[in-house]
Amino acid sequence: MPGVKKVGQRTIQFANPPVVMATASIVGPKEGEGPLADCFDKIVQDTYYGEKTWEKAETKMLAEAVEMVIKKAGLQTGDIDYLFAGDLLNQTISANYAARQLAIPFFGLYGACSTMYEGTILASILVDGGFAEKVVAATSSHHNTAERQYRYPTELGSQRPMTAQWTVTGAGAMLIAKEGSGPRITHATVGKVVDQGIKDPNDMGAAMAPAAADTIITHLQDTGRKPEDYDLIVTGDLATVGKALVEKLTQQQNIDLSKNYTDCGILIYDPSQDVHAGGSGCACSAVVTCSYLLEEMIAGKYKRILGVGTGALMSPCSCQQGDSIPGIGHAVVFEMS
């Protein structure tokens, strides 16, 4: 028998919608030159961020974003019940090492680029369920740490195909609380892993699009809503190729997203920045959601947003062994009353 907080196949309807008390975003130099530059809390001009390695720089950004969001809410680290965090690196070291210095009870996550939304859903469940009062969800990615783990050394003179995406350097954090003012999280639709057989790791938008479309379609069915019920529907990091595919896939189910649908990977960079299809990485959906999207909600531009964090769940090993790339999409509804 489905619980009272569950509607339809796999959508959570929060009984006491948790509040996004504060958000924080830190980005690297390239994102700081992009169209959303004014929205971010901090732009770091050096990809090393004063550290010896890019991995250490990523950890520093993540820890700082968490500290910043706590400070912005006027709280202390000790006030936070739990921290959900994850990143793209092997054994999620950025999140683990940031948690080492933060000393907040910690759940490490891996949802690839969907981690921000995965963390947001889990944090909201804890808060709504009465297990916690204040929870932080955070994530980070770094262009150079991702390149050296997933692709080639950064100084190698190679050409990227037009479908390739640019991993966002940055970290985003969201403080989700039981009480307070700010946008509320009313629904969440948990994604299924969907794989339509795309094998090209340089075409992750196409690999993730079926999962995102599946989640959007299921969310609308579960809630009985239409795309027009949202001021904005936004996916995490599908970029131009994936966005076009989501539009086609939803159209096949007679759902028209053409009016109010966009993607964080398209919003974060200007086409002149030579990022090919657009942005990707955990930080892509995280920094756009934790800055531009939620700020515009508070400013009154949007009343209700459906955000879908998307992730490509492959590894360099699975790609080399010829396996296809599974994708996932987690949806969260933010609402400003």
Place this chain on the structure above:
Amino acid sequence: MGANEGSLLDKQFQQVKKQAQQQQYQQMAQSVKPKQTWVKNAVAAFLVGGSITAFAQIIQNIFQSAGLAQKEAGTATLMIMVFLGAFFTGLGIYDNLGKFAGAGSIVPITGFANSIVSPALEFKREGFVYGVAAKMFTIAGPVLVYGFVTSVIIGLIAYFFQ
């Protein structure tokens, strides 16, 4: 038994259906892919690759006119070009050139130097043994292995059929 056969058939049917669906999606994905800029890439590769090799030819001519034999002048030129490839990788210029020129800067020996120096630089932080030395040939290694294998095969052919 009948039920078993039925479920097996059903399973196969589902599998075929899934494959057809995947194929359909892959065709759709293909149709929205942005076009590669073949002509621009080919022109860039031709110009940059041509310039690098023309530059090498100038150096070789200088060595030859200074009195080196052709073979020795060739070796000296290779050394200079490998050094330049490594040097510009270290300066952080060669990857930008590669992004523009593609094969034009990968195929000449400067590109070979880039493929060895770039991982060596990148993995210095993991130490000189497990970083620099172990990772140095991650990209060039396969080129070397199959280069050697090919030369052995060609050598054998030449030996037996001459």
